[in-house]
Amino acid sequence: MATQTESKSSGGGVLMRDRLVKRVGEVAAGAFVLAIGGLLVWILSTQVDYDLLSSPLIARRFAEAFFLVIQIVVISSLLSVSLGVLVGLGRISTSNVTGRIAKGYVEFFRGTPLLFQLFVIYFGVPRLWATGEFPFSDWAIPAAIIGLTLNHGAYVGEAIRGGIDAVPNGQMEAARSLGMSRVMALREVVLPQAWRNALAAIGNDQIILVKDTSLLTVIAVPEIMSVFRNINSNQLDPWTPLVWVCVLYLAITMSMSQLVNGLERRSDWGSDSRMFGRLSGLGSGGDDDGGEEA
């Protein structure tokens, strides 16, 4: 009886402290939002040239860059995810040779900067041909796609490997004990589950891929950042084109996360939906705290 009251009162104390922490957090987050919002309004009202912002010349140039980036993203995305599946399978291969090659590939492309890889492909590779013989007249975009694919293939490969590792061993055993070959068991039983396990991490990586296209400005791909640099140096006005840049990247990345959310919902089978509900509940709770940290 005594312990019951005790635990009850201490529980109340914890609850009070929790509420206080929460309230402080809300105030801090609110102040932060106000400060950022104020700064933003000030920038938008004093720094942005709205005539320039809406001029068809700028709009057309950003639109061209935007569609080029979308094309590069779609192709590199499809290629890097396909490559990543192969790399993930290589990492779990029973063949020592395949496993080591996959591991070496991941270590190299995850361990060196994407910019370095782009330089190797864009500047280095054409020099391996005798002068003038290089088969691509415009190498920038192919080099960009190859670089993004190889770089992000390594990350996707690790996500897939993690997803495979997270599938309980009993799944493989059950499939094999029904007479399935290892390859069949992987295809029918293990990989579909691994895919779902890896989906969030893959989606995360593909959003990073979108933002990584901004590096392509240094290998002369006329993408969004190149348009910004051009306008900025001609007009000496950074803020106006920056508004365009921000909106365009967010448009791509936010559609991408919608797509990933949709894929995650589609592969949510059975009673796990309840767990997912709980997790997303936790997630929205976490957002409040995120404001304080930012």
Place this chain on the structure above:
Amino acid sequence: MTGPLVQFDGVDKSFGDTQVLYDVDVDVDEGEVVVVIGPSGSGKSTLLRCANRLEEIQGGDIRLDGRSVIETDINAIRQQIGMVFQSFNLFPHKTALENVALAPEKVKGAPEAEAKRAAADLLDRVGLADQAESHPGALSGGQQQRVAIARALAMEPRVMLFDEVTSALDPELVGEVLDVIEGLAADGMTMVLVTHEMGFAREVGDRIVLMADGRVVERTETRSFFDEPSTERGQQFLSRLL
């Protein structure tokens, strides 16, 4: 075929330096239900897992219908040996019906409609016709284990292995699974069961194999084992239970 359907012949099994099975001989006749009992760590489950080569043996031989499982194609031999696991291991991304129909479709190449129809019949047999479209995550442990039994039966195996299939279940769910196994026994299915359910062992088993420390210590008719075990080990084991 006059010999036993399944024959463990002097089986030795080690994990690294640790030997877990010593010269194990067990014969299982067609239509017979052999129950393997013994304290934890005595090698019961390992013995089952050796039969369909989830574990490789280091000595002796295991024969199915006179053919060595070691020398036969592993995927072919596994089709003839159904296995049910303690932790069900249903495929969570497939419905109950798809779980049962998958292997006949992919391994035996049965047409989809036919595999699905056979799967529906099997789910009916384990009392789950109404759960055909449910995913495993939506089923109770007892229901999942019954789907797992249907899944193993779908390959029309010659023998079924049950590896402590009720150990992971809540007590009130054990009965429904045991009922299904009893039904199989009544239909004449050859079975090897590892179990801790002594009452059930007594009811459904034709013969009892008592294992301890990786060896078979007693091998006898069920009735005589429970009435008066012939070995001291058997008497000890029973006295601790009763």
